[in-house]
Amino acid sequence: MKRRSAQLAVVSIFVLVTGDWLVGAGLSRLSEDILTGERSGGQARLAIERRHAQIIAFGSSRTRRHIAPVVLERRLSRSAHNAGCDGQGIAYARAVQSLVHRRGGRPELVLLDLNPADLWIDSRARTHVLAPWFGATPAVDDALGASDPLVAATLASRAYRFNSSALPIIRRSWVSEPPSDGFAPLPRALVTTSAEVTEASLPFESEAFGLYEAFVLDAQHHGSVVVFFISPVAGPMNARERAGLARLEALSARLDVTVVDFSSRVHPAFSEAASFHDRVHLAENGALRLTELLAETLTDILPPAHAGLRGAEPERPSS
Amino acid sequence: MLFNTVLFWLFFVVVWLLHRLTPKAWRWGVLLIASYTFYGVWSPPYLLLLAVSTTVDWWAASRMAAADRRGARRAWLGVSITSNLGMLGVFKYWDFFNQSAVDLFAFGGFVWDAPELGLLLPVGISFYTFQTLSYSVDVYRGKLEPEPNLLRFALYVSFFPQLVAGPIERAGHLMPQLRSGGSADTAAMASGAQRALWGLFKKVVIADRLALYVDAVYTDPATHSAPTLLLATYAFAFQIYADFSGYSDIAIGCARMLGYDLRENFRRPYLATSIRDFWRRWHISLSNWLRDYVYIPLGGSRHGERRTIAALVITMLLGGLWHGASWTFVIWGGLQGLMLVGSRATLARRDRWWAKWGDSTRVRDVFRVIVTFHLVCLSWVFFRAESLADAVGVLEGIASRPGNLFIDPHTLSHASLGLLVLVAVEGAQALRASSDRPVHVPAALRLIGAYALCLLVVLAGVAGGSQFIYFQF
Numbered sequence: 053m054k055r056r057s058a059q060l061a062v063v064s065i066f067v068l069v070t071g072d073w074l075v076g077a078g079l080s081r082l083s084e085d086i087l088t089g090e091r092s093g094g095q096a097r098l099a100i101e102r103r104h105a106q107i108i109a110f111g112s113s114r115t116r117r118h119i120a121p122v123v124l125e126r127r128l129s130r131s132a133h134n135a136g137c138d139g140q141g142i143a144y145a146r147a148v149q150s151l152v153h154r155r156g157g158r159p160e161l162v163l164l165d166l167n168p169a170d171l172w173i174d175s176r177a178r179t180h181v182l183a184p185w186f187g188a189t190p191a192v193d194d195a196l197g198a199s200d201p202l203v204a205a206t207l208a209s210r211a212y213r214f215n216s217s218a219l220p221i222i223r224r225s226w227v228s229e230p231p232s233d234g235f236a237p238l239p240r241a242l243v244t245t246s247a248e249v250t251e252a253s254l255p256f257e258s259e260a261f262g263l264y265e266a267f268v269l270d271a272q273h274h275g276s277v278v279v280f281f282i283s284p285v286a287g288p289m290n291a292r293e294r295a296g297l298a299r300l301e302a303l304s305a306r307l308d309v310t311v312v313d314f315s316s317r318v319h320p321a322f323s324e325a326a327s328f329h330d331r332v333h334l335a336e337n338g339a340l341r342l343t344e345l346l347a348e349t350l351t352d353i354l355p356p357a358h359a360g361l362r363g364a365e366p367e368r369p370s371s
Numbered sequence: 372m373l374f375n376t377v378l379f380w381l382f383f384v385v386v387w388l389l390h391r392l393t394p395k396a397w398r399w400g401v402l403l404i405a406s407y408t409f410y411g412v413w414s415p416p417y418l419l420l421l422a423v424s425t426t427v428d429w430w431a432a433s434r435m436a437a438a439d440r441r442g443a444r445r446a447w448l449g450v451s452i453t454s455n456l457g458m459l460g461v462f463k464y465w466d467f468f469n470q471s472a473v474d475l476f477a478f479g480g481f482v483w484d485a486p487e488l489g490l491l492l493p494v495g496i497s498f499y500t501f502q503t504l505s506y507s508v509d510v511y512r513g514k515l516e517p518e519p520n521l522l523r524f525a526l527y528v529s530f531f532p533q534l535v536a537g538p539i540e541r542a543g544h545l546m547p548q549l550r551s552g553g554s555a556d557t558a559a560m561a562s563g564a565q566r567a568l569w570g571l572f573k574k575v576v577i578a579d580r581l582a583l584y585v586d587a588v589y590t591d592p593a594t595h596s597a598p599t600l601l602l603a604t605y606a607f608a609f610q611i612y613a614d615f616s617g618y619s620d621i622a623i624g625c626a627r628m629l630g631y632d633l634r635e636n637f638r639r640p641y642l643a644t645s646i647r648d649f650w651r652r653w654h655i656s657l658s659n660w661l662r663d664y665v666y667i668p669l670g671g672s673r674h675g676e677r678r679t680i681a682a683l684v685i686t687m688l689l690g691g692l693w694h695g696a697s698w699t700f701v702i703w704g705g706l707q708g709l710m711l712v713g714s715r716a717t718l719a720r721r722d723r724w725w726a727k728w729g730d731s732t733r734v735r736d737v738f739r740v741i742v743t744f745h746l747v748c749l750s751w752v753f754f755r756a757e758s759l760a761d762a763v764g765v766l767e768g769i770a771s772r773p774g775n776l777f778i779d780p781h782t783l784s785h786a787s788l789g790l791l792v793l794v795a796v797e798g799a800q801a802l803r804a805s806s807d808r809p810v811h812v813p814a815a816l817r818l819i820g821a822y823a824l825c826l827l828v829v830l831a832g833v834a835g836g837s838q839f840i841y842f843q844f
Binding site for chain 1: 826
């Protein structure tokens, strides 16, 4: 009886492990061609595909919704890609940057949204979408919290790496959407600017500073010029945003990184509510204006471009 | 240590192995150490509270059994009740009653300045105090012989699968099993594993996913439209069911894998045809406890209609307060009491009305299930809302705020997948329960089902180990 139970246990474990491997491999294969959607990991995959773009913008929704690569390409004569992702923060940006570098991407210019929310929202909280790349780079593992042995143990399951992304992957494999340059503008919809004022509660997540620093050092190590930009908010910044931004600006000064500040405190172009979708996101007209202004500043930073756009077209995976 | 974390399952495997390798006579020792470790991981200082509660009740019950005079027995029962309710009063209700008194005095123009304790609520205190209270009362009533071994009694109070959120066990059911040392055969192991997996599925695939939507709406109900508030309320009905019954399933499954049988706590409650029927299906171990130790001692239905109504309302108000130190829970309990009274008062008239329509039992039952479900959902608004003002705001919003439905497709598609499986499985269980012939499910089909559940937990569950709702009670 005992022997039979033991045999049953061994067979069950074998079936579970094999099944896990098969499901993980199947989903991995299915996701290879999916280059859209933040929940499916499509945007991270697209950023890796577009790794040879000369300008790559990283960040949260305030990059994805604000930076129009087509404007940068026209104004700077360089290929550009927007690798921003809704709901993500500096941990995601740092991890995707490491994946771009690992696959040979060497952008000439790297843009990063200086986002004070990174200082009070745990930027690692929603990075599970990067789990399919577990083990690919230390930055990805760090974003996934894999230094915790229990997390690492769960990530050993190949199927679990697609936790919460399997359904979006399956859905997108049926309804294919053309890959974009990452820019996803928002409609004009702002009604009020007073709803989201929060208190200046401290302390900040200190780990975010380390991630910003690692992002800059890694970019510089790979020969990129780093420029931070600050997106505007509709109406006045609240006390916490001001305090967070001051800390990030101090960090930028220490790292000797140029900061282009579009916040309404210094930039009159975004003082009107008509430029906004909501309090922290610009509408399409505002985003295009922001990218134009950013490109104008960048012409002073970047040397004249060579003819032709390198890495403008998405490349298919070699394997 | 939460059931929906890897750490718990590693812990469980170690406990299971040690339990299996230990002679039956000493298995309770392994479980006692495991149970105190399980609780201590959450808060070591509150282990002391658990130990004090255990010791006082064990001692009081022993003295009670040894006493000749009824007065002495009653005095020892008083010691047990006072210590249990005293602990609950200090750790759970002090600040609530204090704040209520402050508000009441302020309303009358007076200043009341009682100290606020601000104590952390010990996890599971409501569950284990009720469990020990029932032991003391049963010994007092002569229904139960007191347990001579303090440590074995300590295991009855702290048995880790059901320590923090039930099912609330009775000593007459659990103590003999703990004494004899549990032993699970292959069938019990498989059935226990299946039950625990089903509970885990309900928790991480349904409850935690729905929580994302419900929390987003109920955190700021004033900004949401009627359709959104309505959907969030329905979602909460399934969230709390999946969360709490999921916990009970895991508890029952784990205990079964160790060779112990715990009481059932849920029986498809949203198929109830009346509020009374609902309480026979929802949190059965609590409703039985309240029936045996509150409702019946208050007179039950033996002293006329008025006394019955009073007993029902008082019992449900206490049941509401048991859930949490907040007026929203008191009102939730009060609503349940009033609905029970209303259901009782109108039953004969409703039956006569249905009789006019001839033999339409099935239609009547479907209608009753729908009405009962909506009455329960109405009361869930008070259960879930952060405050009384929020609860009223939700009801006002549902009644008067038309607008667009806020949908989070990612969250709702995952939750819908889980709900589909839940409805299919519980529907099949209901059919099987109502069938005269036993239905045999082939082992291969059960294995495939279990594997599909595993996959859903892994692929569609919410990772991160969020707390069970009933831990706060």
